[in-house]
Amino acid sequence: MKRTSLAGDSCPVARALDVFGDWWSLLIIRDASLGRRRFGEFQASLGLAKNILTTRLRALVERGILKTVPASDGSAYQEYVLTPKGHGIFPILVALRQWTEEFDEHPDEIATIMVDRDKGKPVKKLALLSQDGRVLGAADTTLKLRPARKASRRASA
Amino acid sequence: MKRTSLAGDSCPVARALDVFGDWWSLLIIRDASLGRRRFGEFQASLGLAKNILTTRLRALVERGILKTVPASDGSAYQEYVLTPKGHGIFPILVALRQWTEEFDEHPDEIATIMVDRDKGKPVKKLALLSQDGRVLGAADTTLKLRPARKASRRASA
DNA sequence: CAACGAAGTTTAATAATGCAACCAATTGGA
DNA sequence: TCCAATTGGTTGCATTATTAAACTTCGTTG
Structure with missing residues (x-):
């Protein structure tokens, strides 16, 4: 296996x-x-x-x-x-949390909400922005081949 | 298992x-x-x-x-x-992608970058904002017990 | 209508998980 | 100081998941 x-x-x-x-x-x-x-x-x-x-x-x-x-x-x-x-994984945890908050069938079973420490108010939803500041959804994005960086460093496929 | x-x-x-x-x-x-x-x-x-x-x-x-x-x-x-x-999972995929882009030991093996469809430029990093617009890191947030839902009031945004 | 391909199912081997028992070092307490 | 409980594991064994490959069941193609 x-x-x-x-x-x-x-x-x-x-x-x-x-x-x-x-x-x-x-x-x-x-x-x-x-x-x-x-x-x-x-x-x-x-x-x-x-x-x-x-x-x-x-x-x-x-x-x-x-x-x-x-x-x-x-x-x-x-x-x-x-x-x-490891700390860099934090946004992923936030994204998981927010997905449940939005789509879970039993949101009443969710125990906690994330708030900002200063004001104690709920945080906003993670936003994906373009470089000129537009909010992007999945349909507004594409994948491009990563431009080759340094010289010839072709690892495996 | x-x-x-x-x-x-x-x-x-x-x-x-x-x-x-x-x-x-x-x-x-x-x-x-x-x-x-x-x-x-x-x-x-x-x-x-x-x-x-x-x-x-x-x-x-x-x-x-x-x-x-x-x-x-x-x-x-x-x-x-x-x-x-299912489409709501998109931000999670973006977060995973961006974590690898930032922390992977072999970033040269990453084949693609995410760009906005209009301009073709790389998207910005997902940002977690407070309601008054401050950018929040993990240390700027806390979890609070979810307030019990009132039947008469409308559900939270 | 025969052959081919797409989409699964079945089977058997192997790897990951869970549970419980065991164990050594650390700690707390009398 | 000595002993018992706690911490942080390890070891075996039963159970479940994953895998590859062979097999089945269609739909599609020539």
């Missing part, structure tokens, strides 16, 4: 999914972005098996999403915190 | 992942948003096993992301197209 790896794919969506596209990683990242850091915190919050959590944490560290830091409350245990690369 | 269902979770991120958080669904949705509609197109593009594709397509139809339409080129086969709920 050997779950097909998407790592070599040329599509950036696939490449992202290859890094954190499994069943648990994004939830771990969500928890981390909410300030959870300890193995036990993740395990209690997510309710996943500990061996799976071990595997996932290791993979996320390996891929540069999380890093382990020695302590924080003085104990000899280690903690898992987001790297900048 | 019995992949634990996230359907009943109160976190909107988990609820979204429950719908299309598996290994293939988002790629199928990506393909659909690029205009692919036929079983064979998806299979050829994604290179996944046909039985898996069958399962995934069925699940996505069941969950209201895709719908089957009778034809389009006159043949008696059916096609799979995005519903509005």
Whole structure:
């Protein structure tokens, strides 16, 4: 079976999914972005098996999403915190959240809303803008082949 | 495996992942948003096993992301197209794409860039704004308990 | 109407997941 | 200081998912 790896794919969506596209990683990242850091915190919050959590944490560290830091409350245990690369996933979490807010069949089951810390008011929907400031929908965009950057650096197809 | 269902979770991120958080669904949705509609197109593009594709397509139809339409080129086969709920996933695809563009170790392997159809220029990064127009980062946001919905007042925007 | 292709289904092997039990090091407490 | 509980795992085993490939069932084509 050997779950097909998407790592070599040329599509950036696939490449992202290859890094954190499994069943648990994004939830771990969500928890981390909410300030959870300890193995036990993740395990209690997510309710996943500990061996799976071990595997996932290791993979996320390996891929540069999380890093382990020695302590924080003085104990000899280690903690898992987001790297900048991990913090960069935040917009994806927001997009997922907003999709549920808009399309879920049971919005009454959603417990939380995202607000800006200053005013406490709900944030606006993520907006995709053109360089001249127009709001773009899916139909207003296209994909173009990435212009070749440096010299000849043709990896695989 | 019995992949634990996230359907009943109160976190909107988990609820979204429950719908299309598996290994293939988002790629199928990506393909659909690029205009692919036929079983064979998806299979050829994604290179996944046909039985898996069958399962995934069925699940996505069941969950209201895709719908089957009778034809389009006159043949008696059916096609799979995005519903509005499915089109709503577009920002998530954009967010995934932009994360890879920013953080991938091998950006030279990314084949395409997203441009606005009018000008052909790259789109800007998704921006999260407060209601008064400030750009918000993860640290500028918090989660609040969703206010209980009043029956008489109108639903929130 | 025979052959071909599209769209699945079935089957069997293999890999990922979940659960529970186990274990070593750390910590807290008496 | 010594012991018990907690933390952070590891190990086995049963269960479920994924995969590739062979097989089926149509519709389409020559």
